[in-house]
Amino acid sequence: MTMATLPAHWQPEIPSRVLHTFPVQDVYVWRHEQGTLIEMQNEEEILKRFNDARTQFKAWPIAPIPGLTTSFTKSWLFLVKVPNISDDVAFPSLADSFTISLDSRVEKPDGTFSLVHLNTSRIQNPYGDMENLVCPFASRCAAFKVDVPRSWQNDDGINVELDLMSEFQTASGLDDFASITLDERKHQMITIMWDTFSLTFEAELAALRRFVEDTRLQERELSPKARDVFRMILNFRDSWKVYYNLHEEFPHLKNPTHPHHRIPKLLLERFQSFNSDHRSAYNALTAIPNGLFLVNGCPGAGKTEWNMVLAALIQCKRRPGSKKRHSPILFVVDLNKTVDDAADRYFTLCKAAGLKLRIVRMHGWPYEMRNSNKLNGSSLKQKEGGSRGELDFTKKFLTTASVAKHTGVNRNSNKAPTLDEAAWDYYHKHEDDCFTPLRRILLSMEAGEVLTTGDWKSLRSQVSLLYRAVLRQTDFVATTPVAAYGSFSKLFRPDVVFVDEAPHARELTTLISFAFFEPIAWILTGDVKQTRPFVKGGDARDAKKQGLKFNPYAEQLRVSLMARAEMVGAINSKLLVNKRAHGNLHLLPSKMFYQHEMTSGYEGIKRYPPTVVHLKKYLQQLGGIPEIQENRAVICLKGSQEERHINSFWNPIHHKWVVDQVQKLIRDPHFRSIADLNALGRVMIQTPYATAARLYLAEVKQWPQELQDRVEIMTVDKAQGNQADVVFLDMVRTTTAGFMNEPQRLNVAITRARQAEVIVMNYQMTWRTSHGRPVRAEYTSQIWDDAASDRRVFAL
Secondary structure: OOOOOOOOOOOOOHHHHHOOOOHHHHHHHHHHHHHHHHHHHHHHHHHHHHHOOOOOEEEEHHHHHOOOOOEEEEEEEEEOOOOOOOOOOOOOOOOOOEEEOOOEEEEOOOEEEOOOOEEEEEOOOOOOOOOOOHHHHHHEHHHHHHHHEEEEEOOOEEEEOHHHHHHHHOOOOOOOHHHHHOOOHHEEEEEEEEEOOOOOOOOOHHEEEEHOOOOOHHHHHOOOHHHHHHHHHHOOOOOOOOOHHHHHHHHOOOOOOOHOOOHHHHHHHHHHHHOOHHHHHHHHOOOOEEEEEEEEEEEOOHHHHHHHHHHHHHHOOOOOOOOOOOOOOOEOOOHHHHHHHHHHHHHHHHHHHOOOOOOEEEOOOHHHHOOHHHHHOHHHHHOOOOOOOOOOHHHHHHHHHHHHHHHHOOOOOOOOHHHHHHHHHHHHHOOOOOOOHHHHHHHHHHHHOOOOHHHHHHHHHHHHHHHHHHOOOOOEEEEEEOOOOOHHHOOOOOOOEEEEEEHHOOHHHHHHHHHOOOOOOOEEEEEEOOOOOOOOOOOHHHHHHHHHOOOOOOHOOOOOOHHHHOOOOOOOEEOEOOOOOOOOOHHHHHHHOOOOEEOOOOOOHOOOOOOHHHHHHHHHHHHHHOOOOOOOOEEEOOOOEEEEEEOEOOHHHHHHHHHHHHHHHOOOOOOOOOOOOOEOOOOOOEOOOHHOOOOOHHHHOOHHHHHHHEEEEHHHHHHHOOEEEEEEEEEEOOOHHHHHOOOOHHHHOOOOOEEEEEEOOOHHEEEEEOOOEEEEOOHHHHHHHHHHHOEEEEEE
């Protein structure tokens, strides 16, 4: 059943002129709901294909995880090799639901047994931050918790208790570090079977329903502010607006430098280093329409830094009238790695500033709650081992506690703890006062006692109380929008919600933060000219070729909420000073994508410090010319030819040349980091195609570790948020511009470099096909023409 009803004659085609404004709510609902449902179908189809492909991964069963054995299962720690970059391989994150099967069978007197469809979850690698491992590769593996049945049916149909996994055990215990060698002779091949149900789409549609469906439950009713926000995002131009003043809510924001406020010195230094754009955005927080504030920032504009300093300033003093010492903040990003980086960055900033805040990185709240008794009404027969999913937070907590106790590895002091780690730390601190019932049960489990049904009920209840207590005292939670969906909003009520990289998220993903939270303000930051949401099935021919359902609403789904706001001039502030790029690298993207409004954060000689001058000479020597005006060169290699590999491409001549140049550069002792002249410089190899990236990665892995550590390889679509001193951009193609003529993608590609950029590109990439005829490509041709005008196209 759909949420909107439209006339039967209404056509799904979406004229570009109405992508940004929706005077009729039903049109907005119809497009986003129908488009999301088709995306959900395509996602399920792709996951089914991954399952059918039965891709194998190398894995090492390390040892049982003590304290997690139940009457039904024994839990094991596996280390699994993370696959190389590929469009054809999916790999689980910490929140995904899946099972694994081992290829190997176990021969016993009772018969032959297969270890298949074992309930599995990915957990934090307990050796991830450990130094001096016998096998350093172990720290880079994924860690799986695998639940193995204790009872098996033999050839006579009789259930017998067998410890089958012990046949493959590689260490005597989790702390047997000398045995964690990941010996190739001891690995097992596993296949992963995905749960094809997607919580992402469930969360998106639930958020939409909150706004458009009537509810009889008073506790589920939306606040007037949330309804005002929704009306405003339907029609930015003509909506009613109530303005909120963040400086009034937090009076110390009016003048943080006043001695009376006693703001930490480090925060004042960060605040005083704000450029004019940062200050302008900060001052605009005095008039936030309906509580929604949109900040668009160019590459290197310091968007995340602005977020972090603002959040820390808010939290360093108590809000007038608040019972909490620190105002709670929710920081969400629709990219797991970016969430990790943001949580660790804020943790480090607050620690350095002397702010004693409780900061947590949360993974997958709805995944823990999805199969809980409270939500699905299931009976106690699920108890300790009967449910495929996690019951409340019990299993995650027990796993974290057991791994922490039995590895003895200290966590990285510069990383924000996960919610499970924070819960374990809090329990450990209060086990003798607040949580004596939980302590009693855990000691019983440690002693190997079989818990009764009542014990399991008590355990779940006690763990739930623990997590609630932790969240009540948490000041800052960093997570993804989907992970924050649902009942989490009842336990953590933020005063401010930050949504970073907002243009990357589909509109309904962004809507989750509006639907389930009621802060003083939602602050969205990002760059609509760099990224946009990823949607499958948007091209009819490609969808047919891939066996997916064509999505006629794809173009609407590719327009983020911030992009719609930008189309009608509803962005509240812009950050257009680039402090990443030196050597005039800002000039080309400023001309191509920012109407010359993006400026350098450095004046005169500061654009060319000695290390940048050194790289300028390197580029000049490549081309055999005396002078260039910009540290960006286009390399055209004679005889280069694209080669197709399955559904992807690579270019052998490009590959060889880039590898040779990267090796030469990272062996140059004068190639230094722009951020720290005492450190050696870093290189990024960037390419549009997964096959090309995978082959670069395979090559670099053959190098000495100290050289590997200075080279990063990624596809253009994964490069957002990353940067390097020098970027080699291998465009691969030699027949057409392909999808690299898309402006957002190309903008990301040419704005990752801090000191110099080398674009390996064939002239044919300046052309594309239109109605069967070749025409000049609008964007890739500008790269070539700009370099040619300054004699920076080097034919080699």
